[in-house]
Amino acid sequence: MTNGIEDILVGEHGIDPLILGQLTPEDVERLRAAVLNREEPYRVRAIEALVAVRPDDLREVLAQVLASVEEDSGVRAVAAANLASLGTGGERPLLDALVAARDPIVRGEIVRGLAKIGSAASLDALTRVAEEAPEGPAREQAVLARALIAYRDGRRGLELPVPAPEELLDLDLDRSVPFALSSPPPREAAAALTTIAGETYGVRLTRENLLFLECGLEQMMLALDSEWIGELPDAILRRPLVPALIARRSAVDGTYSVRWVVLTWPSEDSAAHMAVHRPSGRQVMFGRAERDEGTLRFQLRALRSPGAFPIRLEGHVENGRVTFTEALSSRQREESLTPEPIEQLPEP
Numbered sequence: 001m002t003n004g005i006e007d008i009l010v011g012e013h014g015i016d017p018l019i020l021g022q023l024t025p026e027d028v029e030r031l032r033a034a035v036l037n038r039e040e041p042y043r044v045r046a047i048e049a050l051v052a053v054r055p056d057d058l059r060e061v062l063a064q065v066l067a068s069v070e071e072d073s074g075v076r077a078v079a080a081a082n083l084a085s086l087g088t089g090g091e092r093p094l095l096d097a098l099v100a101a102r103d104p105i106v107r108g109e110i111v112r113g114l115a116k117i118g119s120a121a122s123l124d125a126l127t128r129v130a131e132e133a134p135e136g137p138a139r140e141q142a143v144l145a146r147a148l149i150a151y152r153d154g155r156r157g158l159e160l161p162v163p164a165p166e167e168l169l170d171l172d173l174d175r176s177v178p179f180a181l182s183s184p185p186p187r188e189a190a191a192a193l194t195t196i197a198g199e200t201y202g203v204r205l206t207r208e209n210l211l212f213l214e215c216g217l218e219q220m221m222l223a224l225d226s227e228w229i230g231e232l233p234d235a236i237l238r239r240p241l242v243p244a245l246i247a248r249r250s251a252v253d254g255t256y257s258v259r260w261v262v263l264t265w266p267s268e269d270s271a272a273h274m275a276v277h278r279p280s281g282r283q284v285m286f287g288r289a290e291r292d293e294g295t296l297r298f299q300l301r302a303l304r305s306p307g308a309f310p311i312r313l314e315g316h317v318e319n320g321r322v323t324f325t326e327a328l329s330s331r332q333r334e335e336s337l338t339p340e341p342i343e344q345l346p347e348p
Helices: 003-010 017-021 025-036 043-053 058-067 073-085 091-100 104-117 120-132 137-152 186-195 234-238
Strands: 176-178 180-182 210-215 218-224 241-249 256-266 272-277 283-292 295-302 311-318 321-330
Touching (some): 025 043, 025 058, 043 058, 234 283, 256 283
Antiparallel strands (some): 311 321
């Protein structure tokens, strides 16, 4: 292999675009061979590099890795994630692999990938997963993936669960800190638009519809769907939507990854439900949006779960503009589940 290939495979940081630009067809063939070689110790790096190069047969190569049940589950999961990043057309190998996927890591990445692509052809398979999986993370993720696809098309009948009022956390104002909301600095906007481009779950991103959130050391980016923003608030009351997502900024390298997705759907009383989910499926916030003359007022509160922070977001939507009037987070977590010290366990 050339020095460039070796630098790609054994490097500790991101792949240098300059090296990628200097790869020859022979180098790309060596990368392809490394991806398909189960004895190659740096296969994940080889997959990342091959995806960056984008050869014509990239989808077929990734599908071959994903389809083999004898492959390492971590490598298969990386192949599934990258198939999803290719967009429309990647759902077919993901659906084929879902049938035989038993490893929870691989299965979870396939389900997440189908949600990212958003093809209606995935709905039946995801419904089967949701119905067959036991209560827990696997079912939650399949239910969310199905809703993300259906809501993008405005489909009804696959509504998400509505939590009981006692599941919503109360916020102690004396122990709360505000979110700081502002227009994003140009550098942060560019970083967010670039690094979450492959995981938008159908939310159309534009710089004009980004909002920078800061709470303590946490920095996040709220991205509103540019296609629906002009039809708010009416669209929220009219049909199911995926109107926004929230991405978290890494303090290590400044990249963003999607932390929460926002879904809305009409309620039976001429208002709308609002739910915030992790991409893994767990519902973390819930609330309502109600019309007040020409304005749609909303409130979201965090749901009770081990380690959760009480959060309350309030605001209104008017003439395609979203305004937050209150954004607070508690300093105190809900009690977490912690292991009991060994010395305190009863003797057998």
